[in-house]
Amino acid sequence: MVDIRNTRQRRAVSAVLDELEGFASAQQIHGVLGQRGEKVGLSTVYRNLQALVDAEQVDALRGNDGEVLYRRCEAGEHHHHLVCRSCGRAVEVAGPAVESWATKVATENGFTDVEHTLEIFGTCADCSAST
Amino acid sequence: MVDIRNTRQRRAVSAVLDELEGFASAQQIHGVLGQRGEKVGLSTVYRNLQALVDAEQVDALRGNDGEVLYRRCEAGEHHHHLVCRSCGRAVEVAGPAVESWATKVATENGFTDVEHTLEIFGTCADCSAST
């Protein structure tokens, strides 16, 4: 009963995610792999990232230009991010008050199956220093 | 000193936005125009929608599948939306507490030029009734 296999490519993608501090796109990750001499197909990068997202080991969010960014996820809990627009570095933040507010607003208006997205973007201290 | 002109196409796009209750994609709006016999090029729809967004007369947000949705904007104030995943209908919501929380979290972490995105998705009463 084989299910999920341990391949070189899967390990490589996971390794890159471990080393990156912030969010990065699939193509950026593919680029990093290339620079290291790790040959991994772009489709494979996409597939493995998606698998990691499904396994809730990686967070994904959509940047302003619409491309999806990935980052290793610390907590398995529901949380949001404070992301640097410039370097991608991110801080995981939790806002219990926001959670309950969102739910309240939704139910008050008769909505069910409620979900929400919340991201905070800014320029981190390091990036604003190196102007 | 000519600047912004009053064309048939611009009026048509604006009219559709007035009649739609919820968020709709550029292509959906283009489709509606087609059904009414209003010939408007897809590029033109995109251009006019973007112009309306820049003029802050229309709200834009990105749906889960990544496509941009547009909707006539009531207030000029900063606000967020409670959107029906199924029909696009939306309620404008304001959350002063969320605003200040987001700013606080960001400054505490040394981030500047702070912005945020927040959308609540769910199924509206009408849509969950017609299952």
Next chain:
DNA sequence: AAGAACCATGAGAACGATTGTCAAGACGAG
């Protein structure tokens, strides 16, 4: 009303991110 100036339009090409296809390759249980 007529002309000039120039913004707007549309058809299609171009784009960039992501997904699908499918034959060939790699993995791991037995």
Next chain:
DNA sequence: CTCGTCTTGACAATCGTTCTCATGGTTCTT
């Protein structure tokens, strides 16, 4: 090692959106 099955990768295809540029429509000025 062998076999069944999961994965991979090169490339085509899709999808939303933007770009190009020749043509058409508006508005301002006489």
